[in-house]
Amino acid sequence: MDLLDRYLEAVKFWLPKAQRRDIIAELNEDLRSQIEEKESQLGRKLEGKEVEAILKRCGSPLAVATRYLPQQYLIGPTLFPLYRFVMVVVLAGCIVPRVLIWLGFLLASPAHSGYLHMENLWSTIIFFGFFTTLAFAIFERSGVNVAGVVDFNPQKLPPIRHPNRISRSSSLIEIAAMLIFAGWFISLFWPRPTLHLYGVQVTVTPVWTMLFAGIMTVTLVNLAVACVNLAHPFWTRRRLTIHLFSDAAGGLLFYLFLRSQVVLALAIPGVEPAKAAVLTRFINSWFATLVPYTVAVLLAIVAVDVYRIVRLGRSSLTPVVGMQAGGMKCV
């Protein structure tokens, strides 16, 4: 019976102290009864292998002990989908910007791509992952009504929103912003050798003429798209593609602006020319340091635009709940 005693001892290890004796005594009695019955059937003592078979059928010590324990979990099945969603968002927030900036450095300044210490990423992930899990474990135990899980009110459900619908308010805000930007940009940055910016004379390189024309073209394209969006408030593949190209062109123009050392000289009232020259060099070098981050933002914007085009392709195949067929007008 050495094997049986060892088995019972192993089960005992996992049991709560208060119930150990009771549970083990009962299990011991059952297993001994099984062995004795088998022995009386065979008319001999059981061999080691036969006792082993009985214990194997009973289950591993941990599995047997677990059945006596109350169900325990850190985050229960009700909160778990929300926990998983938040965790994905948190981890994406940790990883995506870091990877984009790293890509930006890799593309714009490969010599400095080692500047970002990717090993810090692991500690960031562990830090945020730990605190997200801790927060949900506290919610689980405190019974806080997270996202209406405990006290659900159907009236508070969000309205159905078509993923490709463009709200009129966002189109109006975009049109107003574009018009204000265009007026401000033309009044201050109209191409000429010396720009007058709030009392400062900024001498720019000839490349500014090309940059200005490009920025104005992108602004006008975006303004036109926003006007069409206002009249026909659903994204179409054509408009999304135009949006993608205008975003990419805008990002590229900003990239060229930062790299082209566009400021030749500054004339600031009350500031000596030597100091103004130092400031000019500082501004140009500061612009250059922004290049990798601009590339990262440009990649993110292009990725979002491409995702929207892909999503549009998918949604045209899948009917949206609550949306009637033919309810979408597209141009």
Place this chain on the structure above:
Amino acid sequence: MPSGTTSSDLFENLRLELRRGCLALAVLSQLRSERYGYTLRKALAEAGMEIDESTLYPLLRRLESQGLLSSEWREEDKRNKRFYRLSPEGKAILKQLVAEWQRINASLEGIL
């Protein structure tokens, strides 16, 4: 069917789910008269309801903690055994469960 799940796995999961609810009823019904664990298992097995020890004993403890069973340790055949029987509350619940089982069974007979 989820990837990695065979139809026999699926059947086994559904069978266990179906059986789980019936076990408590079967155990309660067998404890109208006093029994200890091993003889209870044998009685259930003879009636076609096999149940392994690692399922039965936790179930007995749960039913006892819910006040449906009472138990006592006694010596029999020179061995200490824990004898279980229905408590008065267990008898009342069993009566209701049997009625519910018959209602479900009749409904299923009609559906199937």
